Structure formats: structure tokens, C-alpha cells
Amino acid sequence: xxxxxxxxxxxxxxxxxxxxxxxxxxxxxxxxxxxxxxxxxxxxxxxxxxxxxxxxxxxxxxxxxxxxxxxxxxxxxxxxxxxxxxxxxxxxxxxxxxxxxxxxxxxxxxxxxxxxxxxxxxxxxxxxxxxxxxxxxxxxxxxxxxxxxxxxxxxxxxxxxxxxxxxxxxxxxxxxxxxxxxxxxxxxxxxxxxxxxxxxxxxxxxxxxxxxxxxxxxxxx
Ligand code: ZN
Numbered sequence: 001x002x003x004x005x006x007x008x009x010x011x012x013x014x015x016x017x018x019x020x021x022x023x024x025x026x027x028x029x030x031x032x033x034x035x036x037x038x039x040x041x042x043x044x045x046x047x048x049x050x051x052x053x054x055x056x057x058x059x060x061x062x063x064x065x066x067x068x069x070x071x072x073x074x075x076x077x078x079x080x081x082x083x084x085x086x087x088x089x090x091x092x093x094x095x096x097x098x099x100x101x102x103x104x105x106x107x108x109x110x111x112x113x114x115x116x117x118x119x120x121x122x123x124x125x126x127x128x129x130x131x132x133x134x135x136x137x138x139x140x141x142x143x144x145x146x147x148x149x150x151x152x153x154x155x156x157x158x159x160x161x162x163x164x165x166x167x168x169x170x171x172x173x174x175x176x177x178x179x180x181x182x183x184x185x186x187x188x189x190x191x192x193x194x195x196x197x198x199x200x201x202x203x204x205x206x207x208x209x210x211x212x213x214x215x216x217x218x219x220x221x
Contacts, residue, residue: 058219
């Protein structure tokens with residue numbers, strides 16, 4: 001079954017979700033917490049459409065495969081075809097803004113990285129991308145002012161702001177479009193701020209995003 005992105009007024013987008021293009025280390029404080037150098041160009045990877053699930057449903061994760069980490073990220077829904085475009089054109093193609101979790105099998109990823117192997121199975125497994133509904137974007141917003149946060153069982157664990165991104169949204173989208181054509185229904189995850197950690201079983205996760213998006217979910221035991 002194909003995942004169809006939804007707006008927060010309940011309406012479904014006309015296209016099924018395509019690929020999810022993600023960026024690693026887009027906040028310097030997160031790069032530091034994992035002892036990674038700050039990159040000069042965006043470190044891109046892709047989660048398949050089959051990794052997407054609704055953030056409204058309880059989160060199921062493959063705990064039997066080792067540590068599962070949460071990474072809270074700003075998610076952008078793309079509404080136009082973008083290939084080799086400049087920053088201005090790129091940012092005008094965003095039609096929705098939401099939040100997502102980039103769930104990561106950290107033990108599996110570390111092992112693969114040590115061996116210089118690709119880490120898709122640590123990042124792109126089924127259910128690895130819980131996605132919220134999207135706030136509609138009618139005009140180009142102030143990307144720098146976009147702020148989001150995650151609380152777990154009432155405790156603030158992650159907060160991020162557009163102004164802290166090493167590659168701000170327009171730059172990031174333009175850069176992505178030089179490597180991968182973005183299509184309507186594709187989603188871009190913009191990287192995680194510091195504070196990533198173990199996804200706790202049975203916990204309640206609450207997300208909020210500037211503009212009034214609030215989502216709460218639980219992690220299955
Ligand atoms: Zn991430």
C-alpha cells in the first residue's frame with residue numbers, strides 16, 4: 001500500500017509519497033555529539049517510500065536489531081518537479097511543512113560505517129520514517145524562524161530552528177536537485193539537532209512545530 005501525504009486539514013495530497021531525501025549532520029551541535037566532522041557539502045541519503053508511516057499511529061520499531069535512535073527533523077513536502085534549480089525556484093516548490101522521525105538502527109549503522117559499507121538497512125527499513133501531516137505553505141515562509149521540538153514523557157529532548165541549519169532550506173533543496181530530481185510527493189528531511197537518543201519503549205512522544213502543528217504518539221512496548 002502506498003503512503004499518501006496528508007495536510008493537517010485532513011485532505012490528502014494528490015500524489016502518493018515518493019522518495020524521502022535526507023541530510024546528515026545539518027546542525028553542527030549534532031555532528032559534534034556523534035564526533036563527526038562538520039561537512040562542506042550536504043551529506044545526502046535516501047529512505048524509500050516504504051519507510052514512511054503515519055506519526056499519528058503508535059511507533060513500532062525493530063528493537064531486536066539493536067539500539068534504535070530517534071532523530072527529530074523538519075519535513076518538507078515537494079509539490080513541483082525540481083532538477084538543477086536555483087535556491088529561489090527550489091524553495092517555491094515546497095507545499096507543506098511537517099515533522100518526521102528519522103529512526104536509525106545505531107548499532108547496525110556503526111558496524112556498517114566501520115567497514116565502509118552503505119548504511120541503508122540502518123536508515124531505510126520499513127517504518128523508519130514516521131511522518132506527521134503537513135501544514136500548507138501558501139507563500140515562501142521565513143525558513144530561519146521555523147522551530148520544532150520533541151518532548152518524551154513531558155521532558156524536552158530536542159529542539160531545532162531553521163536558523164541553526166548548516167545548509168538552510170533553499171540551499172539544501174537546490175543542492176539536492178543537482179543530484180536527484182525531486183518530484184511532487186517527494187519529502188525532504190532537513191537533519192536533526194542535538195539530543196538524539198534511544199527510543200524508549202512505552203514512552204509518549206509529543207512534537208510541535210511553528211504554525212500550530214502538534215502531534216502526539218506512543219512507542220509500542
Ligand atoms: Zn537524520
